Amino acid sequence: xxxxxxxxxxxxxxxxxxxxxxxxxxxxxxxxxxxxxxxxxxxxxxxxxxxxxxxxxxxxxxxxxxxxxxxxxxxxxxxxxxxxxxxxxxxxxxxxxxxxxxxxxxxxxxxxxxxxxxxxxxxxxxxxxxxxxxxxxxxxxxxxxxxxxxxxxxxxxxxxxxxxxxxxxxxxxxxxxxxxxxxxxxxxxxxxxxxxxxxxxxxxxxxxxxxxxxxxxxxxxxxxxxxxxxxxxxxxxxxxxxxxxxxxxxxxxxxxxxxxxxxxxxxxxxxxxxxxxxxxxxxxxxxxxxxxxxxxxxxxxxxxxxxxxxxxxxxxxxxxxxxxxxxxxxxxxxxxxxxxxxxxxxxxxxxxxxxxxxxxxxxxxxxxxxxxxxxxxxxxxxxxxxxxxxxxxxxxxxxxxxxxxxxxxxxxxxxxxxxxxxxxxxxxxxxxxxxxxxxxxxxxxxxxxxxxxxxxxxxxxxxxxxxxxxxxxxxxxxxxxxxxxxxxxxxxxxxxxxxxxxxxxxxxxx
Numbered sequence: 001x002x003x004x005x006x007x008x009x010x011x012x013x014x015x016x017x018x019x020x021x022x023x024x025x026x027x028x029x030x031x032x033x034x035x036x037x038x039x040x041x042x043x044x045x046x047x048x049x050x051x052x053x054x055x056x057x058x059x060x061x062x063x064x065x066x067x068x069x070x071x072x073x074x075x076x077x078x079x080x081x082x083x084x085x086x087x088x089x090x091x092x093x094x095x096x097x098x099x100x101x102x103x104x105x106x107x108x109x110x111x112x113x114x115x116x117x118x119x120x121x122x123x124x125x126x127x128x129x130x131x132x133x134x135x136x137x138x139x140x141x142x143x144x145x146x147x148x149x150x151x152x153x154x155x156x157x158x159x160x161x162x163x164x165x166x167x168x169x170x171x172x173x174x175x176x177x178x179x180x181x182x183x184x185x186x187x188x189x190x191x192x193x194x195x196x197x198x199x200x201x202x203x204x205x206x207x208x209x210x211x212x213x214x215x216x217x218x219x220x221x222x223x224x225x226x227x228x229x230x231x232x233x234x235x236x237x238x239x240x241x242x243x244x245x246x247x248x249x250x251x252x253x254x255x256x257x258x259x260x261x262x263x264x265x266x267x268x269x270x271x272x273x274x275x276x277x278x279x280x281x282x283x284x285x286x287x288x289x290x291x292x293x294x295x296x297x298x299x300x301x302x303x304x305x306x307x308x309x310x311x312x313x314x315x316x317x318x319x320x321x322x323x324x325x326x327x328x329x330x331x332x333x334x335x336x337x338x339x340x341x342x343x344x345x346x347x348x349x350x351x352x353x354x355x356x357x358x359x360x361x362x363x364x365x366x367x368x369x370x371x372x373x374x375x376x377x378x379x380x381x382x383x384x385x386x387x388x389x390x391x392x393x394x395x396x397x398x399x400x401x402x403x404x405x406x407x408x409x410x411x412x413x414x415x416x417x418x419x420x421x422x423x424x425x426x427x428x429x430x431x432x433x434x435x436x437x438x439x440x441x442x443x444x445x446x447x448x449x450x451x452x453x454x455x456x457x458x459x460x461x462x463x464x465x466x467x468x469x470x471x472x473x474x475x476x477x478x479x480x481x482x483x484x485x486x487x488x489x490x491x492x493x494x495x496x497x498x499x500x501x502x503x504x505x506x507x508x509x510x
Contacts (some may be wrong), residue, residue: 002028003028003156003303004028004029004030004154004156005028005029005154005156005158005295005313005317006022006027006028006030006157006158006159006189006313006317007020007029007030007032007140007142007154007155007158007160007243008029008030008031008032008155008159008160008162009032009033009130009159009160009161009162009168009169010032010033010161010162010163010164010167010285010287011031011032011033011035011038011108011110011114011124011162011165012039012106012110012162012285012286012302012340013044013106013109013113013165013285013287013302013303013475014162014284014285014286014299014302014303014305014306015031015033015162015204015284015306016031016110016114016117016124016301017054017113017306017307017310018160018284018309018310019060019117019122020032020075020113020116020120020206020305020313021306021307021310021311021430022110022310022313023117023120023122024058024120024373024469025310025311025314025318025430025479026314026318027253027310027313027314027317027318030154030156031117031122031124031125031474032124032128032129032130032211033125033126033128034127034128034129034130034309035126035302036106036111036127036129037109037126038110038111038114038124038128039106040107040262040420041107041188041190041262042106042107042110043106043188043226043266043293043295044104044105044106044109044157044189044293044298044299044473045103045104045106045215045224045296046071046101046103046104046215046296046299046300046334047064047068047094047101047102047103047104047109047296047298047299048102048300048302048387048388048389049095049096049098049099049100049101049146049384049389049390049482050300050388050389050390050392050412051300051303051304051389052064052065052096052097052289053096053097053098053390053415053424053481054285054303054307054480055232055305056097056098056424056427056428057427057428057430057481058116058428059305059428060112060116060205061098063112064109064112065098065102065374065474067104067108067218067270068102068103068104068218069102069103069104069200069216069218070089070100070101070102070103070200070215071088071100071101071102071103071200071201072087072088072182072200072201072202073085073086073087073088073089073201073202073389074086074088074091074204075197075201075203075204076204076205076206076230077197077203077204077205077252077253078205078206078207079207079252080184080250080251080252082220083191083206084370084371085371086370086371086374087099087374088101088201089297089465091374091380091383091384092381092384092385092388092390093276094463094466095384095385095388095390095415096380096384096390096415097386097415097417097422097424099397100295100385101387101388103215103216103481105215105217106299107395109299112273112481114260116264121249126147127146127148128144128145128147129145130143130144130163130169130172131141131143131144131145131151132172133159133169133172133430135279135280135281139155139156139157139158139280140155140156140157140158140159140280140326141153141154141155141158142154142155142156142159142282142488144252144333146171148303149455151425151460157280157317158280158281158282158313158326159280159282160284161173161281161283161284161287161289162279162285162287162302162306163257164285164286164287165269165286165287165290167283167287167377167427169281169283169287170273170283170288172281172303173275173278173279173281173283175181175273175274175275175278175283176273176274176353177271177272177273177318178267178271178272178274179270179271179272179273179290179341180268180269180270180271181268181269181270182267182268182269182270182292184228184229184267184268185240185265185266185267186226186227186228186229186265186266186267187225187227187228187229187240187242187245187263187264187265187266187306188224188226188263188265188266189224189225189226189228189242189245189260189262189263190222190224190260190261190262190263191222191223191224191225191242191257191259191260191261191440192221192222192223192257192259192260193221193222193256193257193508194221194255194256194258194260194440195253195254195255195256196253196254196255197214197216197253197254197255198216198220198221198223199216200216200220201216201254202214202216203214203366204236205216205250205252205253207252211227212226212227212228212229212250213223213225213226213227214255215255221258222261222291225250226293227245229244229245229265230474231439235278240265240425241263242260242263250449253313253475258485261492267294268292269291270290270291270292270341271289271290271291271341272288272289272337272338272341273289273334274286274332275330276279276288276305276329276330276331276333276334276337277326277327277330277333282309282326282329284302284305284306284309285301285302285303285305285306286298286300288302288305288334288337289301289337289340289341289453291340291341296452297389300389301336301337301340301389304333304389305329305333305391307479307480308318308332309329310328310475311430311478311479311480312325312328312329313326313328315506315507316507319506319507320507321504321507322449322504322505323506324504324505325505325506325507328397328398328399328454331396331397331398332394332477335396338391348458366503390412391412392412393408393410393411393412393483394410394411394482395408395409395410395411396410397410398502398505399478399484399505400483400484400485401484401485401486401498402483402485402486402487403486403488403496404469404473404474404475404487404488405469405488406468407467407468407470407471407475407483407486408483408486409484409486410482410483411482411483411486412481412482412483413427413435413467413468413475413481413482413483414467414468415467416458416461416463416467416469417439417463418458418459418461418463423435423456423458424436424469424481425456426456427477427481429448429454430479431454432453432454432476432477432478432479432484433453433455433456433476433477434448434453434454434455434456434474434475434476434477434495434500434508435455435456435458435474435475435477436455436456436457436458436472436473436474436475436490437458437459437460437461437469437470437471437472437473438459438460438464438471439460439471439472440455440457440459440472440490441472441474441489441490441491441492444474444490444492444495446492447490447495447496448491448495449453451495451496451499453476453495470488471486472489472490473486473487473489473490474487474489474490474491474492474494474495475487476495476498484498485498
C-alpha cells in the first residue's frame with residue numbers, strides 16, 4: 001500500500017464522511033478507531049438537507065433516505081394533551097432537492113457509511129489507538145497502538161482529529177476547549193413502544209415536571225426517547241435504570257414501552273475549541289465543538305466540517321495548491337460553530353429549564369405563536385434554511401468574491417429544478433465549475449477552456465429568478481457546492497482576475 005497522506009483518527013460519521021470524500025478525490029489515507037466495533041448506541045437522529053446534498057454528490061443520498069424515515073410533523077405536548085403540531089413534511093419545497101428532515105439513527109447511519117467505504121475498498125482499522133504524535137518538517141509522525149498492543153510509527157502529511165469530545169488529537173495539540181456543562185442529567189433510551197405518539201413524527205412533552213422527546217425509526221414499533229432525569233434534591237448518586245425515569249411525560253403522551261433495547265444517561269455540554277487547525281493537524285466534529293441536541297445539528301455540523309476540509313486537503317496534496325488554502329477550513333467553520341453553540345444553548349435552556357415562566361412560554365406562547373408564524377412563507381423558508389443548514393454562508397472567507405442579485409460569493413449554490421433534472425447534477429464531479437443561467441458572454445467558454453474549468457449552461461427559468469440568481473451572470477462553484485465568485489455581468493475577465501488572485505492557493509483544479 002502506498003504511504004498514506006492523511007491519518008483520520010475516529011470513525012464516527014465525521015471521520016467516515018471525510019474518508020469517503022478523500023477516497024473519491026484520490027487522496028490516500030488511513031482511518032483508525034480505538035473501539036472494537038462501530039457504535040451501537042447514539043443520541044444523534046436527524047439528517048438534514050445540506051447533509052443529503054453532500055451525500056448526493058457522493059451518490060449515496062437515495063439509499064440513506066430509504067433507510068431512514070421522513071419526519072412529517074413535530075408535536076408539542078403539555079398537561080396530557082397535544083398542544084401544537086407543526087406540519088413539517090416538505091417544508092423546504094423549492095429550496096432543496098431534499099425539502100424534509102430525515103430521522104436516521106447515528107448507529108445505523110455509521111453502519112451505512114462503513115458499508116459504503118468498504119465498497120470502495122477501504123476498511124476502518126479497529127482497536128488501533130493514537131498514542132501520540134509530533135509535527136516534523138513536511139509531515140506528522142504518529143505513534144499508534146495496534147490490536148496486538150504492539151506500537152507502530154505512521155508518517156503522514158496531515159492528521160485529522162475526528163475522535164470526539166475527549167479527543168486525543170485535541171489534547172495532543174494542547175488546544176483549549178472552553179465552554180461548560182448544563183445542570184442536570186439526561187437520558188436516551190432505545191425502545192419498542194405502542195400508542196398514539198408512535199406515528200413516524202417527533203413528539204416532545206414540555207411539562208415542567210418532566211421532559212422527553214420521541215424520535216421515530218423506520219421500524220414502526222421502535223423509537224428513541226431522549227429526556228431529562230428529574231432527580232429529587234439531596235438524592236444519593238447511583239446508576240439509574242429506565243424504571244427510574246418512567247415519568248409523567250411518557251404517561252402524558254400515552255405510550256406503552258413494550259421492550260427496552262438499551263438505556264444510558266449523559267450530561268449535555270457546550271464547548272468550541274479555540275482553534276480548528278494547528279500546524280498539520282485539524283479538529284472536526286465533536287473534537288472541535290459540542291452542544292445541546294436541539295435541532296439535531298451536531299452530527300450534521302461534523303459532516304459539514306469533513307466536506308469543507310476534504311476538498312482542500314485534496315487540492316493541496318494532489319493539485320499543488322498552497323498550504324494556505326487549509327487555513328480557510330478554520331476561518332469558514334469556527335464562526336458557524338460558535339454561533340450554533342450560542343443559539344442551541346438558548347433554545348435548550350428554554351425547552352429544559354424548570355420554572356413557571358419557562359413553562360408558560362412552552363405551553364402557552366409557543367403553541368399559539370409558532371403555527372401562525374410558520375404559515376407565512378418567508379418564515380417557513382427561514383426556518384428550513386436554518387434547521388437544514390442550507391443557509392450556512394462563507395461570505396467573509398478569503399475564497400469568496402462578488403455578488404449577483406441576492407447571491408454572494410460564499411453562499412451555497414441555490415437549487416433550481418429544471419425540466420430535465422436540476423442544477424445540482426454537475427456537482428457530483430466534485431470539481432470546480434462555472435454555471436451560467438441564460439445566455440453567457442461570448443468569450444466565457446474560451447476563457448473556461450483556457451483555465452481548464454468545466455462550464456455548464458442552464459436555460460433561464462422562473463425558478464432561477466426566484467432563487468435569486470441573475471440572468472447571464474457568472475457563478476464559479478467550489479467542489480463543495482459553495483459559490484467562490486459571483487459576477488452579475490458574466491465578465492470572463494472577473495474569472496481571470498479571481499484565479500490570478502487565488503491561483504497559488506487553489507492549485508491546478510483538474
